[in-house]
Structures are given as structure tokens and as C-alpha cells.
Amino acid sequence: MNPSDVLGAATLLAYYLVVVALLPTLLKLWTRTPREVVRKIQHITYSLSIYILLTSFSDWYVAIAAAFLLVLIGYPGLWIAERFPWYQRTFVAREGHSGELRRQLLYVQLSFALLIALFWGLLGIRWHYIVAVSVTAWGFGDAAAALVGKAFGRRLVLPRLLPDAKTYEGSVAMMVASALALFLTLLFYARQPWYVSILAAVIVAPVCAAVELFSLRGTDTLTVPLSTALAILPLMLLFSTFGW
Numbered sequence: 001m002n003p004s005d006v007l008g009a010a011t012l013l014a015y016y017l018v019v020v021a022l023l024p025t026l027l028k029l030w031t032r033t034p035r036e037v038v039r040k041i042q043h044i045t046y047s048l049s050i051y052i053l054l055t056s057f058s059d060w061y062v063a064i065a066a067a068f069l070l071v072l073i074g075y076p077g078l079w080i081a082e083r084f085p086w087y088q089r090t091f092v093a094r095e096g097h098s099g100e101l102r103r104q105l106l107y108v109q110l111s112f113a114l115l116i117a118l119f120w121g122l123l124g125i126r127w128h129y130i131v132a133v134s135v136t137a138w139g140f141g142d143a144a145a146a147l148v149g150k151a152f153g154r155r156l157v158l159p160r161l162l163p164d165a166k167t168y169e170g171s172v173a174m175m176v177a178s179a180l181a182l183f184l185t186l187l188f189y190a191r192q193p194w195y196v197s198i199l200a201a202v203i204v205a206p207v208c209a210a211v212e213l214f215s216l217r218g219t220d221t222l223t224v225p226l227s228t229a230l231a232i233l234p235l236m237l238l239f240s241t242f243g244w
Helices: 003-030 035-048 050-055 060-081 085-090 100-122 129-152 168-189 194-213 220-241
Strands: none
Touching: 003 035, 003 050, 003 060, 035 050, 035 100, 035 129, 050 060, 050 100, 050 129, 060 100, 100 129, 100 220, 129 168, 129 194, 129 220, 168 194, 168 220, 194 220
């Protein structure tokens, strides 16, 4: 570990404390912003932290160590805080879902670690952009699915099979937002040609929506990024055979 890794770890910790935890909480306390909107802002900021992990550390295993260091610090702290009445009144979580922030912290960092190990550690830095693409597609797609589904959703998808209420409107919003996130991340972060970015977004976004639809009780934090990455890798390999 070198000084830049220490700085990266400090940056990551500060980002989670200020951007992910403090600012959404203050937004909830000081404004009339609906709880669900604040929660999804928090989820989006979770997803954007992947860029710190990908750009601020010298190697993949150092980035993974930083992700788990955050869990070691944050998980016990949230577990203790949940014992106090002020916690549920102050922090942003779904009604009746004690421990949600703690579980999301664990799921998010586990998802990040698996993706970094596979698409940076195993396959090499050439493919580490897939981590950013997959996480961004989940972050923005999940937020759109929840907000549009709850605000405008009228038609339930497979209500007898899915205990979580999922709507057609939410799934369409997930697909559109994921496609946009995929396109922009491939184009500007991965520096892929515009036509490759569009094709990949159109093909992979339905995968994101389908996996989110059948992911229950917050597990989409794991399932959507992983399935997105596994879908986009062979696609990019195929495009590369055409010289794209």
C-alpha cells in the first residue's frame, strides 16, 4: 500500500459519511422530499462510489480491501445505532425495515468486491470498465424502477409469483434508465464508440430489468450488477472481433 492508497481510503470513507449518509439525511430532515426519493438518491450515490474504488487505488486487491474496511467500520456502527429511537426517525430507510442501511452496505460492498475481483483482478485492468458500467446500470435503473413504479405503477407483473409488488411501469423505467446509464458510461468512461455503446445498451438493458424483476428483498444490489457484467462481457468480446 502506498500513500495514494491511503488517500483513496480516506476519500472513500469521507464520501460515504458525507455524500451517502449525511446529505440524504439532511435532505430528509430539512425538506419535504418524500422518503422514497431520498432513499433512491442514497442508492445512486452508493453506485457512484464505484468510481472512487476504480480510480483511487493502485491495484484491485487494495480496492477490495478498502471496500471491506468500510464494512468493518460501518456495519457495527449501524448495528449499534439501530438500538436507539432517534435512528429510525433520522436515517432514511423503508418503514418497518430495521437494518436496511446495514444490509445494503454489506450487499453493495460485496457486489463491488466480486466485480472488481473478476473484471479487474482476474481479467485484467483492460476490462475493469465493466465494473463501472454494471454498477451504474443498477444504481440508476433501480432508482427509476422504484420511483416510477410507486408513483405511476398500476399493473402488477406476476402478482401470484412475486411477493414484492413489481409493476410494468417500474420495469419499463428500469430498462430505460439502465439503457441510458449503460450508454453514457460506455461512451464517456469506457471510451467506446457511440454505435457500440448504443448496441450494448439496447441489448443489455432488458437483462437488467428482467433480473431486477425477479430479485426479492433488496438482493438486486447483488444480482443486477453481476448479471449485467456477465451479459456485457461476451457482447464486448464479440464486438472486438469485428474490430469495433
